Structure formats: structure tokens, C-alpha cells
Amino acid sequence: MDYETPQFFRVMQYAAGADRDVVDMVSGNPDWEPPEALREGLRDYADGDVSEFQYPPSVGLAELRTEIAERRGVDRSRVIVTNGAGEANHLATTGALEREGGGSELIMTDPVYPYYAGRANLLDADATYVPVDETGQLDPADVRAAASDETAAIVVNSPNNPTGAVYPPETVEALVAVAEDHDAVLVADEVYDHYDFTGAFESALAADSDHVVATNSFSKTLAVTGLRVGYAVFPPEDGPLGDLVERARTRHMIQNVTGSRPAQAAVLRALRETPPEYYERNRERLRERIDRFTDALDRAGAEYTTPGGSFYVMARFDGFPGTMENVERLIDEAGVAGMPGEAFGESRGDWIRFALVTPRVDEAAERLADYLG
Amino acid sequence: MDYETPQFFRVMQYAAGADRDVVDMVSGNPDWEPPEALREGLRDYADGDVSEFQYPPSVGLAELRTEIAERRGVDRSRVIVTNGAGEANHLATTGALEREGGGSELIMTDPVYPYYAGRANLLDADATYVPVDETGQLDPADVRAAASDETAAIVVNSPNNPTGAVYPPETVEALVAVAEDHDAVLVADEVYDHYDFTGAFESALAADSDHVVATNSFSKTLAVTGLRVGYAVFPPEDGPLGDLVERARTRHMIQNVTGSRPAQAAVLRALRETPPEYYERNRERLRERIDRFTDALDRAGAEYTTPGGSFYVMARFDGFPGTMENVERLIDEAGVAGMPGEAFGESRGDWIRFALVTPRVDEAAERLADYLG
Numbered sequence A, B: 001m002d003y004e005t006p007q008f009f010r011v012m013q014y015a016a017g018a019d020r021d022v023v024d025m026v027s028g029n030p031d032w033e034p035p036e037a038l039r040e041g042l043r044d045y046a047d048g049d050v051s052e053f054q055y056p057p058s059v060g061l062a063e064l065r066t067e068i069a070e071r072r073g074v075d076r077s078r079v080i081v082t083n084g085a086g087e088a089n090h091l092a093t094t095g096a097l098e099r100e101g102g103g104s105e106l107i108m109t110d111p112v113y114p115y116y117a118g119r120a121n122l123l124d125a126d127a128t129y130v131p132v133d134e135t136g137q138l139d140p141a142d143v144r145a146a147a148s149d150e151t152a153a154i155v156v157n158s159p160n161n162p163t164g165a166v167y168p169p170e171t172v173e174a175l176v177a178v179a180e181d182h183d184a185v186l187v188a189d190e191v192y193d194h195y196d197f198t199g200a201f202e203s204a205l206a207a208d209s210d211h212v213v214a215t216n217s218f219s220k221t222l223a224v225t226g227l228r229v230g231y232a233v234f235p236p237e238d239g240p241l242g243d244l245v246e247r248a249r250t251r252h253m254i255q256n257v258t259g260s261r262p263a264q265a266a267v268l269r270a271l272r273e274t275p276p277e278y279y280e281r282n283r284e285r286l287r288e289r290i291d292r293f294t295d296a297l298d299r300a301g302a303e304y305t306t307p308g309g310s311f312y313v314m315a316r317f318d319g320f321p322g323t324m325e326n327v328e329r330l331i332d333e334a335g336v337a338g339m340p341g342e343a344f345g346e347s348r349g350d351w352i353r354f355a356l357v358t359p360r361v362d363e364a365a366e367r368l369a370d371y372l373g
Helices: A007-016 A036-046 A062-072 A084-098 A114-122 A140-146 A169-181 A243-256 A261-273 A276-299 A324-334 A361-372 B008-016 B036-046 B062-072 B084-098 B114-122 B140-146 B169-181 B243-256 B261-273 B276-299 B324-334 B361-372
Strands: A079-082 A105-110 A126-131 A151-157 A185-189 A212-217 A230-233 A312-316 A352-355 B079-082 B105-110 B126-131 B151-157 B185-189 B212-217 B230-233 B312-316 B352-355
Touching: A007 A324, A036 A261, A036 B036, A062 A079, A062 A230, A062 A261, A079 A084, A079 A243, A084 A114, A084 A151, A084 A185, A084 A212, A084 A230, A084 A243, A084 B243, A105 A114, A114 A126, A114 B243, A126 A140, A140 A169, A151 A169, A169 A185, A243 B084, A243 B114, A261 B261, A276 A312, A276 A361, A324 A352, A324 A361, B008 B324, B036 B261, B062 B079, B062 B230, B062 B261, B079 B084, B079 B243, B084 B105, B084 B114, B084 B151, B084 B185, B084 B212, B084 B230, B084 B243, B105 B114, B114 B126, B126 B140, B140 B169, B151 B169, B169 B185, B276 B312, B276 B361, B324 B352, B324 B361
Parallel strands: A105 A126, A105 A151, A151 A185, A185 A212, B105 B126, B105 B151, B151 B185, B185 B212
Antiparallel strands: A079 A230, A212 A230, A312 A352, B079 B230, B212 B230, B312 B352
């Protein structure tokens, strides 16, 4: 499978070129407001001193790193601010692959977030995909069966894109144990941590293991995918995998020098001043959308997974597999754009992923129920 | 030599910890105002629609790419907006090294901009350094003598950091010919193109060769090193090295997803609305600083190169070589912080680089003249 040109763009272009009104449920861009403090932070930055327009430290603004470290309960030296979670995952994965005496295999899930698979291709790593069950849950025993001393990293994402699964703490702990037993790294991408509807989500950092890198970003949390502020928390420098953070600092410096400062300043302001109600409101909005959308899927006679977290519902329609061709038909004939399941791997070829980050969820649901019901 | 932790940070930390007032002539951060339109662009962005806070296209905002393409006289498909010139150089260099049947050698100059050397280390490339002459000029015949079919890329920087040399068009044309003759890529980093005092600077794009990648950024041009907006212009897609741009798009997407949107929006606004006087004023300011600083170096009995471009003056003081130890002495005893020449390679070990991006150039010059004169 060719993960090198993510199909997001193909589908979005097709939808944009359609000869009718289309509800966009393709990409994971929040459609709600960023916090007011974030806009305030950008305005203040615009009026700031000349020196604030110059390079921030390569690892990120010190105050932002402190704020992150305190929230995550880790030493600041473990935190690198990155150009979104994309770069955080890149630094963590390349670091794991470059360890001396380490393996060349990346274990991922099927379905997989396409960027992970694309990264495995780019880095010429051996990619192993462990299928999840129908509800999106990953059985750590399957990961243990796949793992070996050739395993450099296990890359997981919970709350999950595309399945919406939230791995229970036992799963994460068991995955940490697999990583430890094979001297590998568990890369835990937790960008949807603020969109957990189960109340059971726990960060992989809770395991307090030297074999975990947790990655995250403010893209989804603060509804600012375009700002590109993320971070990774690496194992402590004085531990057995202490070289990972040093390696990541070097790569970050060579490939990006540093991240964008106005974005970092705005995120810092937002973290400090945004009340808990902001996050709760966005969760509640998604919960309501999920209810309404899955009701319509019931009317359409579809199978689907009710997400425990993240922004997505995967659905399967009888006799209408999730191929690119059918996704295009859905755009043209029903006016709803989703992502073909085949874009995420073998196991979800029959499914279509719908992103609930549009105010037009009801309309889309009605259209699907009418067209496929 | 260990280029992996650029010595900028060591020197800056030492200067910050000094027990006295120190004039910082270490890093290349402009100390003058960004254009007013850039601040305006950030303010407007802060007040923008929710959708503007979401992912820009991976290759950069379409309007910004159009603006760049028109200014450079190239097709827009050749332009990728990057996280500063750092990422542009990274994409160009990795792309050259990954070409099928291509070489594994990078030819650079000595002295070298430390990030290029650090990148060669990180990518495990064979690094060959071609010494420049006392004035900083590169003899293309030396590059031709060093080049072979193992050469993947020749990486140059003009106007140059650290020497201040501006390569004449004949040099650049001859370097292009070497790249063409060995099926290699000339990576021409032109971030100081707006700080040419010779009037003779010409972009490597003028050669109209399929073997050139020109990299650039707005960091120095618009005095915004912290915004991280740069770009690379790759060879045309339908030419013999047409795969470079596709490869770069993929790597950029995998490692960064996309760049920061407020920074791109602000740069676009600045490009459209900033009058030519802004750039001329900054050049003039630097010209004056160079005159005053080199006058003081004369009084100190130092040898130096008068820069044809960029922000830097390299100087050599009799019996006072540019080691880290002497740089620290200069901080403690004269109150002036420069960069040790040895940070840039073998050939400038005796020299110290002074960055003229401080309003306190006169003061620093007096201190040097007093201490070393």
C-alpha cells in the first residue's frame, strides 16, 4: 500500500471539485473557536519587542516547556517543543530506529494513522501491522507475539484516529511491558487526550517507564492545527534510554533549527488562561454530534463503532465497501465526503471514516440515511 | 570536529553568565524592526476566521507560494515553503543523498556554516571541505578537483556566513557546471541575498539549471528569525532531477506535516506591502556598522575581511587565536562576545567572527581596540 501521498488530499480535492454542495467530513480540523487567550497571545506578540521576533531556544520557549513539564509531572529536561505532533513522532521514531544495537522494525496497528506508515516507508523501516478488533481495541498479546529483538518501536495512538478507541490503562501498561522486554520504545501519540469520552484514558507517562516517549500537540486541544505546536516527553537523561532526548535535540536542531515563536507564545498564553469549561464544552459538543450521527447511521442500517474518544466514527454499509470509488460516489450522489477505510490499512477496507468536526453533522447524517437507508 | 552541538549556545551561555556587561556579537539575529506590515499581518491573523487557524496546505499557503514564485521567476510547483532555511537545506540535502544511483558525498567549504556540517554527520554522509581563500572566495577549480561521481551535493552559502564573501556570478556558474558534470545538486543557500553590498550578487537560479536547488528564508530579510518561514526552489518536475521536489514534499509532510500558518500569513502581508526603502535602510545600517567596526579593528592592529555581504566580520589578532578559551577571555576581560573561528572549521582557527547585529557596534569596537590595540 502506498502511504506516501496521504489520500486526505485526493478526497478533499474531489469534494471541492464536486458539482454540488458537499458536507466535508474528511479532515480532522476542529471547526470550533480557539480559546480567546490564544488570539490575545498572538495580538500581544504582534506588538512585542523586536527581540521577541528572533529565534526561540531550539527546544522551545523556556516558559512553555515549564508549563508543559508541570502539567505532565516530568522534569523539564525531558520536554522538547516540536512543530506539531508530526515532528514529535518523527523525532521519537527516528531516535528509536537509530539506537545502537537496536532493531529496524516498527510495530503499528491496522488500521493505522497513515503518517506512521508513511514514515516507516520514508525511513525504510520494517513495518509490522497488528490488527485491532472490531471495536478498535488492541490486544497486547498480539503485539507481544509480533515483537522481537528486531523491534525498535511500537507506535500507538489513543484515543485513536481512525477508530475512536480509547485503550484502557491495562492495555497501555501491557504495551509498555512488551517494549521493556524487547528493549524497544513505546511511542504513545496522545493528541486526542482532551477528547476522551470514557473517562478511562490514562497517559502512557503514568507507567513511569524508561521505554516510553509520549507525544502530543495543541492542534486538537486548542483547535489550532495550523499553528504547529506539539511536544514530546522523552525518558529521563540519566536512565537507560537517556540518549533519546539528546538525539532528538540534535535532529530537531538540524532539520528545523527551532519552532515558530508567535505560535509558541500564543499557546503559552492559552494554556495559562483558558478555563476548564473551554475543554469541557468542546467534548460535550462532540458527544452530542456522535449521538445524532450514530442515530442516523442506525436509520441507514449501518454498522459502526461508537468512539470512546477522538473525532471519528467509522461506519460500514452493506454492499457499499469503503473504496475510493464509493467515497467519490457518496460525494457526488449523497453530498457527504468521508475517508475511504482502505486509506488506513487492510482491515478497514469495507469501512468509511467520518470526522465529526463540522457543524453540519445533522445534515450529513440525514443525507446518509436517505441515500443508504 | 564535533558539529553536533553548535557552539553558539555555549558562547551565549558563557556571555550571559559573565560578571560584567558584554556586547553580544555572537548570533545572527537582526536587532532592527521587522516591517510594520508583518506586525499588521499577525494582528489580522489573530482576528481571523476559525478556519484560518487550521492546517495550511503542506507545501505552504498558495498565495505565499505564488508571491515567492513570481519574485523568483519560477513555476509555483517548484516552490515548497519550509520551516526556515534550515528545513529547506535539510530537504534539499537529504533529497540529493537519496537519489537512486547517486553519491554519498557532500562537498562544503571550510570555513563552513556549522549546521551543514552537523547535517552531514547526522545523515552519515561523506563530508569533504574545500578551503576558501583569505577573503572568503571559493575557487571553483578546487571544487571540481574534489568532485567525483560520489558527489551527491555541493552546499554553498553566498553571501556567506561566516566570511561575508559574495561569490561573483562566474563562481556560481562554474559551481553549477561541476554539479551538472557529476550529476550532483548545487544547494545554494541564499538567505543573505538582501544584504549584498557589492551589487554583484546573483542567485544560482539565474543559471537555469536542472541541478540547482536554491534555498532561502525571510528570517534575515524581514528580521524575523523566530517566525520560521523559508523556502526551497527545486528543479522543474519534468526535468532530469524532477523527482527532487516530490521527494521533498513527502519528507516535509512526514517530518513536519506543514509549517506554522500565522507566520506564513504575516510574511505574505509583509512581502506585499513593505516598500524597497525598508530593505535599503537595513543594508545601509549594516554598511555603516562595518565601516565603524573595521576602523576600530585597524586601530587594534587586527587583520580582517571586509564583508561583501551578510552580517559578519572575521578578524585575526596577533598572538590571540580564535579558540574557545580566548573567546571566553574576550568576554571576561574586554566585554565583547564573538564566535570562535574554530567553530567553523580548520582554516579559520585563528579567527573570531563578530556579528554586527547589535546597536552597540561602536562600543564593542572601542573595547576591542582598547583591549587588543
